Amino acid sequence: MSTILSLQNISKRYGAVQALSGVSFDIPTSSVFGVLGPNGSGKTTLLGIVTDVLKADAGSFTLMGAPPSARERRKIGTLLETPNFYHYLSGYRNLQIVANIKQQSEADIPRVLELAGLTARQHSAFKTYSLGMKQRLAIAAAMLGDPQVLILDEPANGLDPVGIAEVRNLIRQLALSGKTIIMASHLLDEVEKVCTHVAILRKGQLLGSGPVNAVLARDNFIEIGSADSHALAQLIRQHPAFVELLPAGNGVLQVTFKDAVDPAALNNWCAQQGVWLSHLQMSRKSLETAFLELTNN
Numbered sequence: 128m129s130t131i132l133s134l135q136n137i138s139k140r141y142g143a144v145q146a147l148s149g150v151s152f153d154i155p156t157s158s159v160f161g162v163l164g165p166n167g168s169g170k171t172t173l174l175g176i177v178t179d180v181l182k183a184d185a186g187s188f189t190l191m192g193a194p195p196s197a198r199e200r201r202k203i204g205t206l207l208e209t210p211n212f213y214h215y216l217s218g219y220r221n222l223q224i225v226a227n228i229k230q231q232s233e234a235d236i237p238r239v240l241e242l243a244g245l246t247a248r249q250h251s252a253f254k255t256y257s258l259g260m261k262q263r264l265a266i267a268a269a270m271l272g273d274p275q276v277l278i279l280d281e282p283a284n285g286l287d288p289v290g291i292a293e294v295r296n297l298i299r300q301l302a303l304s305g306k307t308i309i310m311a312s313h314l315l316d317e318v319e320k321v322c323t324h325v326a327i328l329r330k331g332q333l334l335g336s337g338p339v340n341a342v343l344a345r346d347n348f349i350e351i352g353s354a355d356s357h358a359l360a361q362l363i364r365q366h367p368a369f370v371e372l373l374p375a376g377n378g379v380l381q382v383t384f385k386d387a388v389d390p391a392a393l394n395n396w397c398a399q400q401g402v403w404l405s406h407l408q409m410s411r412k413s414l415e416t417a418f419l420e421l422t423n424n
């Protein structure tokens with residue numbers, strides 16, 4: 128996977144508040160990248176820096192391997208705060224106004240309306256839209272000019288479950304078409320559903336980043352099974368890192384170890400003692416658990 132955006136040692140201070148301290152991570156091309164953190168952890172500041180709304184005190188970032196020129200930066204579509212759409216004008220007219228402000232061709236409007244699922248309602252007044260439609264129109268506005276990267280600050284904020292699902296589907300659809308989506312969010316459930324990668328911030332410091340699966344992996348908890356589950360249970364109790372065992376039905380055992388266990392090494396260890404595993408699965412914790420573990424530490 129290639130890197131589309133790479134942050135190196137970004138720091139930013141507002142007076143006495145250190146909003147970001149030396150934050151570095153890479154965002155893979157075509158990922159849906161979630162920036163997570165409690166209130167005040169620096170998410171908005173970070174997005175502001177990569178979209179050039181704010182200037183970092185230190186550090187730098189590269190877009191597609193190079194410091195971004197003004198032209199390159201136009202390849203980033205942004206939705207940092209809810210745009211002020213005109214309530215009495217239609218979705219289409221509002222996009223015309225945005226296209227003119229952003230000096231982008233109006234010819235792109237039907238495409239973004241279609242992507243956002245608003246074609247049928249494009250001539251209705253904005254004030255008649257549901258909250259989900261309003262947010263989809265805002266994302267459509269950010270997509271004008273077909274940017275490769277979209278940056279969204281809390282795209283699901285304030286929406287009801289239907290609106291959240293609509294925005295989620297739109298983000299997934301954009302990711303499928305190869306766009307990279309970077310979103311700040313505090314809705315962990317939502318991030319877990321839609322993001323492929325995450326970075327977790329607390330008080331301006333990066334606590335961890337990487338593929339969602341790696342962040343969520345519980346590396347001390349493994350499900351194993353074997354044709355002779357009785358022999359497996361006896362054997363696994365002898366493992367030097369064994370803590371406890373729970374039968375999960377169908378001969379599968381859920382085993383907790385003292386610390387991280389490499390699945391390949393565990394497989395090997397069992398085989399050496401004559402027990403062949405027919406099932407081996409790392410388990411996942413919820414993003415909420417991972418987030419609380421990281422942010423409470």
Ligand SMILES: Nc1ncnc2c1ncn2[C@@H]1O[C@H](COP(=O)(O)OP(=O)(O)OP(=O)(O)O)[C@@H](O)[C@H]1O
Nearest residue numbers: 141144145146164165166167168169170171172173
């Ligand atoms: N213009 C500013 N002047 C002074 N302090 C600021 C300013 N903008 C942000 N801060 C402070 O910097 C820190 C990081 O704020 P930021 O908005 O980036 O966090 P956030 O993670 O986006 O939070 P939230 O989820 O509440 O939006 C906070 O302590 C905030 O109070």
